[in-house]
Amino acid sequence: MSYVIGVDLGTSAVKTVLVDRSGTVVAEHSEAYPLSQPKPGYSEQRPEDWVDKTVLSLRLLMEGNDISPAEVEGLSFSGQMHGLVLVDGEGVVLRPAILWNDTRTTAQCRRIEDTLQEKLLGIARNRALEGFTLPKILWVQEFEPELLDQAALFLLPKDYVRYRLTGQYTMDYSDAAGTLLLDVAGKSWSADILDAFHLPHSFCPPLVESFDECGTLLPEIARQSGLRPETKVFAGGADNACGAIGAGILEEGQTMCSIGTSGVVLSYEERREVDFEGKVHFFNHSERDAYYIMGVTLAAGYSLTWFKDTFAPDVSFDELLSDIGSIPAGSNGLLFTPYIVGERTPHPDAAIRGSFIGMDAGHELPHFARSVLEGITFSLRESIDILRASGKQIDRVISIGGGAKNETWLQMQADVFNAEIVKLESEQGPAMGAAMLAAYGCGWFPSLQDCAREFLRPARAYSPDPEAVQVYDKLFGLYQSVYGATRELGAALSAFRG
Incomplete structure (x- = not known):
């Protein structure tokens, strides 16, 4: 062997x-x-x-x-x-x-x-x-x-x-x-x-x-x-790049969403001269003569960690998220923006800060937990929309990282992105991508794509729910307005930060 x-x-x-x-x-x-x-x-x-x-x-x-x-x-x-x-x-x-x-x-x-x-x-x-x-x-x-x-x-x-x-x-x-x-x-x-x-x-x-x-x-x-x-x-x-290889993002039209401490939307790209005006990162891929486009949410999984540590330190993540499936899309009018350490895409702004908008006395911990997940996913959708505006068709997204560990969150990604979300059978992320580069380099496969077909297997797919897609489209428009509405307020509040 x-x-x-x-x-x-x-x-x-x-x-x-x-x-x-x-x-x-x-x-x-x-x-x-x-x-x-x-x-x-x-x-x-x-x-x-x-x-x-x-x-x-x-x-x-x-x-x-x-x-x-x-x-x-x-x-x-x-x-x-x-x-x-x-x-x-x-x-x-x-x-x-x-x-x-x-x-x-x-x-x-x-x-x-x-x-x-x-x-x-x-x-x-x-x-x-x-x-x-x-x-x-x-x-x-x-x-x-x-x-x-x-x-x-x-x-x-x-x-x-x-x-x-x-x-x-x-x-x-x-x-x-x-x-x-x-x-x-x-x-x-x-x-x-x-x-x-x-x-x-x-x-x-x-x-x-x-x-x-x-x-x-x-x-x-x-x-x-x-x-x-x-x-x-x-x-x-x-x-x-290795994370993309480890998720099989090796052909035109393939896109992944990786939610760790930060969040990444990454898509394979062959067009050398496409111009995103710096709104997203444009890097060489580890595949020959290919590129990838990448949008970044600075505090993706970190927003959830911060929320749990601050408001529910004595419960596990599984417990914290156990009831979010019973909360309707939109968290009963509660909206979260994950700008708690600034933002990268589409707002390269180190000074902006996060917010909960729409709180009332009827909101309980599960509403807040769901709104945090929705806010993270909305931020990632901003990168998805930039890619779509460039002419890319994104109807299938590989989800990896912390966002692929909760079924309700996977379905939420499908509904917010209006795309099929695929979870892999075994996810090793960048380490697997590095191993695949070694396997290809050793001559085990004629191409990285052939290596991906052998090494990577989907476990389950989540299809968008049309009704939830409509709800999230409306809420996403409100989410996008929060940045402009809070930018000056956040700058003024910065004088009171330690």
């Missing part, structure tokens, strides 16, 4: 999965590592923690079964996007990595916009947001210039781990697209952007496809991990 390993390098932990030729996950393991927040808005990690925990997770993954290392043909990666790792000419890390959720770079984002103006969307295809990599580089350029002078190369998190495992520097297109330094359509580093900020072209690593082989394991890493030095290592992809 042959196996591949998917490595998902997340923000809080690394997860490894061992997958056989049928797509069955025969073993999995995860190892956590710390997050450092030395100042408000800062978010950093030690790249060495990623390496140590990845190697440990691989070793414990292999020790937990009787599979021979000789049966593991290859491994690949999914990685948290945007994080900045600076290395010198010897490959030594110069400072802690600045992560995707670090928000210190607002001034640098404005500098990028002022310097590049319309060129930014024309080349990088995305707006300058604090999460992206270029603003972090410019922050180091301004506040730690001596470190940038020492830097020979910048890498993203998974690319540094892969370098430590193989000794080879590379970056795949799907992750490079989140740096604001890539010519997304041209699939090359942008000389115009690099020159505009006085960055040497040698600062960028070589670009490869996500399924390209990037070497084999260094002997010492092989010994520590319990794998063979001959194990093939493939480039891997950005976590959202």
Whole structure:
């Protein structure tokens, strides 16, 4: 029997999965590592923690079964996007990595916009947001210039781990697209952007496809991990690209909704020149010469967690949601907006805050719980509608993450999106996508689509209820009006926040 390993390098932990030729996950393991927040808005990690925990997770993954290392043909990666790792000419890390959720770079984002103006969307295809990599580089350029002078190369998190495992520097297109330094359509580093900020072209690593082989394991890493030095290592992809692969989003018209801490609506795209004017993210996919469009709700599952922890801390999520099926669509006139940490799509607004609208004395805990789910789903529908307005037909959506764990919420998604919602039989998210890239790279399948047909199986589908669709269409119009009605009020209230 042959196996591949998917490595998902997340923000809080690394997860490894061992997958056989049928797509069955025969073993999995995860190892956590710390997050450092030395100042408000800062978010950093030690790249060495990623390496140590990845190697440990691989070793414990292999020790937990009787599979021979000789049966593991290859491994690949999914990685948290945007994080900045600076290395010198010897490959030594110069400072802690600045992560995707670090928000210190607002001034640098404005500098990028002022310097590049319309060129930014024309080349990088995305707006300058604090999460992206270029603003972090410019922050180091301004506040730690001596470190940038020492830097020979910048890498993203998974690319540094892969370098430590193989000794080879590379970056795949799907992750490079989140740096604001890539010519997304041209699939090359942008000389115009690099020159505009006085960055040497040698600062960028070589670009490869996500399924390209990037070497084999260094002997010492092989010994520590319990794998063979001959194990093939493939480039891997950005976590959202790998999540899309793991959900089978590999052909035109395929769309997924992923509800975790944040929420993502992601759709496969082949049109290189389609212009969304920066309303949604436009990134290279891990499939060759393909792209994906992505809208983001910053506080999706987090809104539900916040609500439970604040108003029902002593009950489980299952208990909290147990009665929402008895509450009619619209929660008896109660509306929630999930802007509790700001919003991303379609409002890139860090200052807006959430609200409950329409409360009266008849509303009880189940009404509030249902309205939170409805508000999250409405926010995700805003991304669905942007995609539809571009000409995409979206009548079937794969739902993964926390939103796929509750049947009432799955039906709600079908009714709010007016599309069939499909839940997968076994969901491993980005780790499965990484394993699929390794399987394809090893030659198990002629295409990623063939791999998806073998590895992924639907469990159940939920069809929209016409009456509920009409109710939600009316309520969605009211939901959309709340942002404009509360923006100035929220700004005024910000003076009273701690």
